[in-house]
Amino acid sequence: MKKAINIRMDVNLLSELDGYAEELERSRTYLIEKAVSTYVDTLDEMLADKRIDALKSGQSTVVSMEDVFKNAGLNVLSRV
Numbered sequence: 001m002k003k004a005i006n007i008r009m010d011v012n013l014l015s016e017l018d019g020y021a022e023e024l025e026r027s028r029t030y031l032i033e034k035a036v037s038t039y040v041d042t043l044d045e046m047l048a049d050k051r052i053d054a055l056k057s058g059q060s061t062v063v064s065m066e067d068v069f070k071n072a073g074l075n076v077l078s079r080v
Contacts, residue, residue, distance in 0.1 A: 007032075 021028050054060035069075070
């Protein structure tokens with residue numbers, strides 16, 4: 001399902017985007033969706049790096065899945 005949004009964009013960037021859209025025979029929306037999707041991958045990497053740094057610096061800790069299940073009152077099958 002798609003939802004419409006409104007954005008503001010620099011007129012020069014919009015003009016450049018329209019040029020790409022015309023040459024590639026794609027819509028503005030298509031190109032913006034692709035750009036955002038690609039950038040979300042970059043954001044995922046940035047967030048992963050931040051979480052790793054937090055672990056290395058001791059600002060965050062790792063909790064085992066077994067401990068999570070135990071604290072939630074769930075039985076965990078023992079490893080074979």
